[in-house]
Amino acid sequence: MRSRSGILLFLFFPFLAKAQEPVLVLKHITVVDVKKGGLIKNVSVSIRGNRIEHMGNNIEIPYSATIIEARNKYLIPGLWDMHVHLSYYGKDALAMLAANGITGVRDMGGNLTQIDEWRDEIAAGKLAGPRIKRAGPFIDGPKKMSPLRASFTRIPASENAARQLVDSLKTAGVDFIKVHSRLSRAIFFAVSDEARRQHIPVVVHLPKAVSPEDAVRAGVRSIEHTESLLGSVIYEEQDTVRTRQTISALKKLYGTYGKKLAASIAAHKIFYDPTLISLYRVHGTGYEKMLAPRLLPLITQLHQAKVKLLTGSDFAGKDAGIRPGYDLHDELVLFTQAGLTPLEALQAATVNAAECLYMTDSLGTVEEGKIADLVLLNADPLKNIHNSRDIFAAVLNGHYWPAEALKRRLLKADQ
Numbered sequence: 001m002r003s004r005s006g007i008l009l010f011l012f013f014p015f016l017a018k019a020q021e022p023v024l025v026l027k028h029i030t031v032v033d034v035k036k037g038g039l040i041k042n043v044s045v046s047i048r049g050n051r052i053e054h055m056g057n058n059i060e061i062p063y064s065a066t067i068i069e070a071r072n073k074y075l076i077p078g079l080w081d082m083h084v085h086l087s088y089y090g091k092d093a094l095a096m097l098a099a100n101g102i103t104g105v106r107d108m109g110g111n112l113t114q115i116d117e118w119r120d121e122i123a124a125g126k127l128a129g130p131r132i133k134r135a136g137p138f139i140d141g142p143k144k145m146s147p148l149r150a151s152f153t154r155i156p157a158s159e160n161a162a163r164q165l166v167d168s169l170k171t172a173g174v175d176f177i178k179v180h181s182r183l184s185r186a187i188f189f190a191v192s193d194e195a196r197r198q199h200i201p202v203v204v205h206l207p208k209a210v211s212p213e214d215a216v217r218a219g220v221r222s223i224e225h226t227e228s229l230l231g232s233v234i235y236e237e238q239d240t241v242r243t244r245q246t247i248s249a250l251k252k253l254y255g256t257y258g259k260k261l262a263a264s265i266a267a268h269k270i271f272y273d274p275t276l277i278s279l280y281r282v283h284g285t286g287y288e289k290m291l292a293p294r295l296l297p298l299i300t301q302l303h304q305a306k307v308k309l310l311t312g313s314d315f316a317g318k319d320a321g322i323r324p325g326y327d328l329h330d331e332l333v334l335f336t337q338a339g340l341t342p343l344e345a346l347q348a349a350t351v352n353a354a355e356c357l358y359m360t361d362s363l364g365t366v367e368e369g370k371i372a373d374l375v376l377l378n379a380d381p382l383k384n385i386h387n388s389r390d391i392f393a394a395v396l397n398g399h400y401w402p403a404e405a406l407k408r409r410l411l412k413a414d415q
């Protein structure tokens with residue numbers, strides 16, 4: 001514990017407090033420039049507290065610094081999973097994410113109180129876990145749902161109630177508003193209008209009653225899932241009907257309609273988060289399995305239209321088949337199968353995520369002054385995207401975690 005006079009000293013001379021912060025130096029590494037795609041070879045990076053302080057060949061290293069010799073390692077900005085549901089999977093997801101170099105997540109619907117407790121534990125260094133941005137509860141329409149889902153779903157009964165709900169969520173401090181599948185069109189527009197007035201972003205799982213064009217018009221921040229663009233077809237209860245209608249919906253999507261839509265999403269600077277891996281992983285009906293590969297070229301189409309893509313896994317419950325952390329790397333692989341270069345796939349998981357969250361001043365790249373959410377890889381991810389999972393260590397908010405230490409946390413989480 002610090003003495004009272006010590007605290008007073010730091011109050012009057014804040015630079016002294018800064019000087020006291022631990023310094024971590026990663027020596028002789030190769031920094032991956034995710035903006036331009038180059039490699040900056042054989043540099044050292046010093047991190048003071050949770051910020052990158054210096055980067056270069058000949059930086060000053062304080063005596064007290066912890067030095068990590070990391071020759072032949074590649075330093076990338078930490079990866080973001082932009083579509084997760086922590087409250088379904090539970091606390092174990094946090095260690096799995098960290099062990100996979102996921103240093104940030106966007107929670108797209110969950111128990112706000114619980115998520116914020118985990119967030120505090122992570123911030124206090126008690127838990128290895130990612131930075132969390134969260135929606136809190138879903139805003140949805142009436143539908144059949146599990147008691148767990150119902151516990152973090154709000155169903156406004158009128159446009160007025162919807163506006164009040166947005167207001168109360170903003171007051172509760174959520175980072176954005178998440179709307180879901182059964183919202184009526186009128187209530188969707190009430191939510192998006194109120195959110196615009198209150199300067200809070202809206203992210204959408206396209207409701208059945210809301211077209212992609214509606215979402216573009218409403219100025220949402222991101223559209224979620226690839227199958228959303230098939231319109232209300234995917235809400236058919238019977239697989240046989242759905243499958244039949246899907247064929248014509250796909251034709252429309254890959255024709256003039258789809259191309260115009262992609263151009264319009266790009267022009268309105270709306271981010272697209274395909275979460276395609278979740279369709280590949282879904283157990284149960286054959287419909288999703290049939291659909292997944294048929295939707296892969298949609299990522300190509302959006303990318304060619306210059307839509308900014310995001311990487312999301314959409315992991316939820318433990319029985320849903322999507323693995324926190326691991327499957328985000330598979331989403332990166334799917335992006336490259338859709339024709340993105342490894343660099344472009346990495347950009348989706350780093351700079352695009354930071355931009356979507358209005359955090360480019362502090363996250364998304366390895367640069368002096370930025371928050372140290374970083375991953376050290378054993379091999380070059382620009383050569384082969386599969387190298388993104390070959391992790392040597394992670395730096396979470398300035399704290400250094402060797403891969404073995406992260407794995408030990410995983411074992412603990414398994415128990």
Ligand SMILES: [Zn+2]
Nearest residue numbers: 083085108314
């Ligand atoms: Zn979701």
